[in-house]
Amino acid sequence: MSHPPSVLIVGAGALGLVAAYTLQEYGGCDVTLIVKIGFEKACQNGYSFNSVQFGKFSGWKPRYLRESVHDTFHEYDYVIVSVKNLPDGPEPVEDIIRPVIERSPHSAVILFQNGLDIEKPLIEQFPGHVILSGVSLINCTNIDFVVNQMNEDSIQLGLFENPTIKDLAAAREQLGQFVRLYSIEGKNTVSLDDNVRLSRWKKLVYNASINTTTALVQMDVTRATIAGFKESLCRPIIEEIYAIAKADGYTIPPEMEDQMLNLSNGLYYKPSMCVDVDLGRMIEVETIVGNPLKLAKKYGVDAPRLDTIYHLLKMVQLRTMEKEGLIVLDQKNGVAKKNFAA
Template sequence: MAKILIIGTGGVGTIAGLSLTQHGNEVTFVVRSNFEELKKTGYNIESCDHGDQTNWKPHRMVNSVQEAIANDKNYDYVLVAMKALPDVFSTADIIRPVVESSPNVAIVLFQNGLNIEEPIVKAFPNNVCVSGVSMIGSTNLGAGEIHQAEPDYVKIGYFDNGSDKAPQEKRAKEFVQAYGPKFAHYVDDVVYHRWRKLLYNATFNTICSITRMDSGRLWLNGVSDSLIRPAMGEIRAIAKADGHILTEEDEDYMIDSDGEVYYKPSMLVDVEKGNLMEMEVILKAPLDVAKKYNVPTPILSVVYELLKCLQFQLKEAKGMVELPEKLERKSALH
């Protein structure tokens, strides 16, 4: 039995909490939105893997990280399933009180993107960092309604913090057992799996957001081949420079992965909901690697600039950007 603190209880985090609970662990949720209501009613979950649940609650629900550590100072794992938005907040800062009060805690990152582990390992070099690449299709419909329609399948490995590998591997494998080996799978090279997921996320996810169009319409319109595929080629080239081989078969698999439905990737759903996009970890991170190895990224660089515009609008709508009434731009015309 492990004691697990989960921060971020949306579609991914809640199902993780359910599976961890069902496998006999003691799970605490940090719930920031709708805390009072959720504490009363719990979650209503439709899950193709973990069964349907009415008014389900984990062992404990708290309103903040401070409250979590006031209750317990011996967490075995802190699982982070919030959105990764390093341009807005630092995950390391959020979990710092947990790591300081539970010095042996392993940090488990169930977030999108690439190299999200680096700032964690840098901030907490003595803690094991477990990295999870979740393939689940689970949606937070709001007010504690969670709908998991696609299988729970998460690849788990450790992100090397530079210390002895054996204990790091051991903690990662223990987490796999805690989560349930039917759903969690240990992998040696979790970074490879992050790259592989980027094949989809850095291309379909970003371009569907910019165009506000689902992947089915992109495919019908010929853009899967004319733009998405060459963009995937750029990801493959960057991954290769970084020592990870993604194949043409991986590319084919991702091009068709949404099958016969008109699927809206997560970032497009975020745009439609007015949420900020995880563009820094999904696109900026591989572009930074490209820069390091001088890999040309003509398509993805343009996509990034356009996403910046979209993020600017999302931030403006949230009141995070202040606009001057008049621009200090001098026209020769006027």
């Protein structure tokens, strides 16, 4: 590519904004950011950063701001997806990015999202399209246009296993170029992930246990730890995750358990799913719990605790969707009717 690489970033959460800043200011990319909520305000005032990596400043904007993917008309080299992954909601990822993917057949999609098997709907809908995995370990929030970044960006990038890709060498080259664009020497850590699925299983150790249980009882990690949840809830759930991963052909290193359990030690910190429940937002229950459970069923692995957690969280999801008007309860027939087309 001789022109500056063009990047569309879908989702103006903390992750999307750190990516936007990194790629525009260091990677020399032409960045377009989709801002669904607060678009006008973002256009007027931009974003403030309070970042261990980039410093403290305000009024920063990516080159282009758009309210929706439907407001973009160019071809992009990279499409970063940093919105929540909600296949049970009105806007599954494949629907959100379809317009831009159809227009950008040579782009690579990068999923900056948690969970397992999130590439599957995209491979099905966009066969042959390069899809990259981004597993981030950043500790960052974006509240009211202020990005607070507590530690350095650390991200693993790799290719999802994708049988529809014909030219694997070209796909690897696209991945390599993105890694170069994203890397800032001495400022962040970008590593090539040659086992994307294992990385995702590893991250599930945290997300399927600590994230889910604190979300159900709306409690920060320190309080939950005092309540004994690491031993009574997390370890037994993690045991199930290890067993499902093993049946799936992936051995999560044993030390990952304690590493993940101690990640938030001493912090009165609410994990993302817990914050989502507090704020009445939809949660990523399908990609974090539902998809691993489907595999458990497929492989005949017993996972009663994860199953219990899943169905409780699906009740929470129904509660949220009703409040948001996304579903209407039909009492007479005892069903929930979707208020959206998907």
